[in-house]
Amino acid sequence: MKAPLRIFACCLFGLVYLYMAHRAATIGQPAELLVLTGSAPLCLALLGLLWPTRLRWPALSLAAVLGGVLYHQAESLVAHAVWLYFLQDTGSNLLGCVIFARTLLPGQEALCSRMARFARGGALAPYVARYTYILTLIWAVYFAACAAFGAALFLSGHIEAWSWFANVLTWPLTALLFLLEYPVRLCLVPRAERATLAETVRGIIASSKAQAAGRPS
Numbered sequence: 001m002k003a004p005l006r007i008f009a010c011c012l013f014g015l016v017y018l019y020m021a022h023r024a025a026t027i028g029q030p031a032e033l034l035v036l037t038g039s040a041p042l043c044l045a046l047l048g049l050l051w052p053t054r055l056r057w058p059a060l061s062l063a064a065v066l067g068g069v070l071y072h073q074a075e076s077l078v079a080h081a082v083w084l085y086f087l088q089d090t091g092s093n094l095l096g097c098v099i100f101a102r103t104l105l106p107g108q109e110a111l112c113s114r115m116a117r118f119a120r121g122g123a124l125a126p127y128v129a130r131y132t133y134i135l136t137l138i139w140a141v142y143f144a145a146c147a148a149f150g151a152a153l154f155l156s157g158h159i160e161a162w163s164w165f166a167n168v169l170t171w172p173l174t175a176l177l178f179l180l181e182y183p184v185r186l187c188l189v190p191r192a193e194r195a196t197l198a199e200t201v202r203g204i205i206a207s208s209k210a211q212a213a214g215r216p217s
Contacts, residue, residue, distance in 0.1 A: 043063055043066065043067075047059055047060065047063050082159065085166070086150075086151075086154050086162070086166075089150055089166040089167075089170075090147050090150055090151055090154075093143045093144070093146040093147035093150065094143070094144070094147050096139070096143035097140050097141075097143035097144040097147065099111065100112075100136050100137075100139045100140035100143065101140040101144075103136060104133070104136060104137060104140065110129075110132055110133040110135075110136035110137075111136050111139075112132040112133070112135045112136040112139070113128075113129050113132040113133055113136065115132075116128065116132050120193070124193075125193055127188075127189075128189055128193050131185070131188055131189060135181065138177075138181075139177075142174075142177060146170060146173075149165065150162055150165055150166050153165060
């Protein structure tokens with residue numbers, strides 16, 4: 001599937017999911033839809049993370065079994081549906097933290113460095129590599145902080161405040177981090193070393209393909 005078509009499909013899927021989640025949350029029925037919208041994103045994210053590995057088929061089998069269990073237990077799970085959304089939100093943030101943090105381990109290349117290298121089509125200057133390493137660390141800490149803060153709100157009983165933070169504020173905060181990082185990049189990274197938006201997108205796609213193919217990236 002070509003990149004523009006893939007992006008369009010992802011956006012369409014996201015819009016459909018948001019509509020289904022809204023309908024399920026406001027109506028509360030059918031129970032199967034409420035449970036599905038509360039559990040599907042995290043399950044799909046974990047499956048996507050494991051798909052390029054040798055755990056592909058065990059993960060797919062486990063997902064099928066869990067899906068069947070959730071479907072048959074949907075009515076009883078509705079009473080605890082808010083926990084599904086909490087686990088989805090916290091799990092997504094922890095997953096984001098792991099995706100960035102694991103590339104900071106010894107012998108690994110920081111995720112932002114990898115994407116920048118693919119975007120530029122060659123090796124990075126040492127100061128650019130340092131900058132992208134720190135940027136990867138910032139994203140890992142950001143996702144961990146979101147998970148911790150959301151969990152503190154939820155577990156302390158401030159469900160409405162947690163819902164506002166998880167469902168409303170998270171996206172603007174993420175966008176704000178992008179906006180704050182951009183002028184810093186302009187100051188610290190020379191123009192010749194900065195990738196354009198199109199180059200960055202190509203770098204992300206190329207890095208994902210290389211990782212999925214099992215090639216060293």
